[in-house]
Each structure stands twice: as structure tokens, then as C-alpha cells.
Amino acid sequence: MGTKERRLLLLSSSVVHGSEYLQHAADDINNFLKKYHVTRILFVPYALHDYDEYTNKVTSVFEKWGYKVNSIHTSKDPVQAVKQAETFYVGGGNTFQLLKALYDWNLIDPIRKSVLEEGVPYIGSSAGTNVATPSICTTNDMPIVYPPSFTALGLIPFNINPHYLDASPTTHMGETREQRIEQYHKIPGVPPVVGLREDCLLHIEGDKITLKGKSCVRIFSPGKNPEEHEAGSNLSFLLKTI
């Protein structure tokens, strides 16, 4: 599939401590939607259990900004809803639940096609960011349901670890996030992982990636030392490693 038309905004988190839902990324989201002349959003609520409640919360935020929201769960034909979507917002929650629902409703290929071939903009947050990558292998979520595969939408060729956390020096809490990613990188052939701290987001346009938000990201590549890249950095090299 092509990547020239790709338009993605991938958030680490929908909430940052002390602020309301999506407010920390309000400017970036609004600039993104305006740039592509979006007026309607197709919301994907599958990562949480109560779709109606989740849709109300998301709708109230986007409506305040002037956008119309439809949730895919209210459509009788979700595949058709994807084909007609003007933009996607895939919300956070449990990544396993989200991916399983995308498979259950046969939405993997249609979403992939819309984004990569038709240039339909895609906003993901947390679990919605995980499923945009080649696999959900670097989610932090509990495996509360069993999806038919860990292979995800593959809108980009590298993994993301949302809510990336540095090790706490004072207590043990099982493996650190960095150790978990190192364990992943012992498996031959797996891609780099971007450790996306909570107030970070990636803006991907075709073959260009810009790091937005306020923090650095930590990038893990198999066989290399991790690297820090600061807000505003051009991370397009991540699209050229594969």
C-alpha cells in the first residue's frame, strides 16, 4: 500500500495529570483537523466497555470545537461507516479489547486502506495509537481478552509504547518499562519502539514525522543504545529504517 497520503496524529495519552480529556493536545488536534478540512469524525469506542458513555464524553469535547461526531458502534454496517469516514478518532482504553473488536467487525483492512490509500486522517490516543503500529506487542494493557492476532493496522512500520515511563529510582515494581522493551528487542526482526511520554504526540504526514508536545521521546532500536529526541524533532528516519 502507499504511504504518500498518510495523515496521522498519534497521542500517548488522552489525559495528562491535572487537565481535562484531550485538552493538553487541543491545539495540535484542532490544527490537524483544520489542515485537512475535516468537519465530521468517525469515533471508534471499542477500547472501553461502555460505548455509549464513551461516545458522549468524546462527542462533547469535539462538538465544543465545532466538529460532528458519529460513533461506529451506532452504525449497522461498520465497514460501510469506515468507507464513508472523513476522519477517524480511535480512543484509548484496553488495547486487546480494541484490536479484538477491529477483527470481529472485519475493520482492519478497510481502515488501513482508507488511511494509506485514500488519505483519510487518523487520530489515535493510547490504545488507538498502539493499533496504528505493526502490532500491539508494546502495549502496557492487561490481556483481558484474546484477539485472533497481535498484528495491528500497520499504518507505520515501528512500534510505540504509550504512557512511556522512566524507571523509578526508589522502588521496585516488576520490570521497568525499558527492561520490558529490551526483552521485546531480543526477538529477531522486531522494529524500533518509540517510548512516547504522556504529553507527547507524533504528527505523521506522508513520509515525515514531527514530534509535538512538551517532552522528549526515548527511541529504542534493536542492538543500539536508546536515544532521546526533544519536542519539535524531525523523526522521519523512523520511516526509513524498514
Next chain:
Amino acid sequence: MGTKERRLLLLSSSVVHGSEYLQHAADDINNFLKKYHVTRILFVPYALHDYDEYTNKVTSVFEKWGYKVNSIHTSKDPVQAVKQAETFYVGGGNTFQLLKALYDWNLIDPIRKSVLEEGVPYIGSSAGTNVATPSICTTNDMPIVYPPSFTALGLIPFNINPHYLDASPTTHMGETREQRIEQYHKIPGVPPVVGLREDCLLHIEGDKITLKGKSCVRIFSPGKNPEEHEAGSNLSFLLKTI
């Protein structure tokens, strides 16, 4: 299968901040092994990538205590090694990697049979504790490999969340552990979850469970408020809920 012969020691963690490998549980492990007149331990290293290195680390600790250790990965016939085992020690690491290897080597039924029908003692730590339960649905680990199922050994009828952590009041870090377990409990028919804080362990003998270690556990049952139970508590009710 029967449960009368069941002899399990399930640790939250193999390391507690500031102490050496397994030292925080040294007395409980030694009492457990002495009680059942164990002299040889079959070690299961599959949760980590480097089996030899992991085996050396574990062997040095158990040898110091006077036990002989064989690792299952050095056996040409792992199923036969399970059948001849005098006791199991299943170490921590990545739960998905561990469970996948147990399936790849066809060890699920043989281990289950040894523990539940032959009374072979089982010590698990972290990932080794997760796989002792009905499923790995409450692990904290990253899904770095795809096992053929999330169904695990089912040596007990409830789930455990090792390295259980209380919410941090000062920062956001994705969902709290409690929120993750609540999401799990929205799925119909799933069992209770024991949130096992790092210095806790469960001693299970037949139909009796005693909480050992220094902390409380937090027990989550679907549709109920979470409950705290302090060290020394009898938790046998968990075996009667199913």
C-alpha cells in the same frame, strides 16, 4: 482433576527493592521445600530469553540452601522431565514468552497433572505465578510474543496480579492497576483477582490458602468492592467461590 494434593507457593516477585534474588522469601521457600522433603528442583526458565544465564542465577541461590537444580531446557525430553520432577520452580520474566513455551513444548497438561494429581510441589514467581492461574489475563507484562491461548495451568480457580501497585496520587500513568482490573471484571464470568503486592506470597495446600509475607493483599471480586486482607490471613474462601 483433584485438588486435595495441591501444594503451591506463589510469589508476587523474585526481587524486592534492596534485597538479593529470592531473599525476601527465603524462609517461606525453605520451610515449604523442607515440609515436602524436596531435595531436587526442576527449574523452568522460559520467561527469560537467556536460559543458561537464568539457570545459573537460580541454581546458585538454591544450591546455597542445599538443593539440587536441573533446568528443563537442558533436558532432551521436557515432558519426561516434568513427569520425573520432585518439585517445580517457574521463574519470572515475560508471561507471554513463558506461556508460549509451555504450549510449544506440550507441557500444560503434564505439569497440571503432576501438581493436581501427584502432589508435586510448585513454586512460582511473578510470571510463574500468573501461569499457575486459569489465565494470564491479569499479567502486567508486554505481549511480546503471541501464545496459542491465554488459558494457563489452572492450578487455582482465581487470577493473580503480581507486583500489585496502588495508584500514585501525584502523576497520571495510563490506567491505574485497579482500573485495569475493573476493566477485566466487566467481562462476564471471569474470576476474582488477587492483587499481590511485591513482598506477598500465597501458600496453598489442598483447599487452604495462607497469605504470607509482610503486606496486605487487595482482592477484587466481580460486582463487589475490593477488600484488603492482612499478612497471615486465611484466604481459603477464594477456592470456594467457583
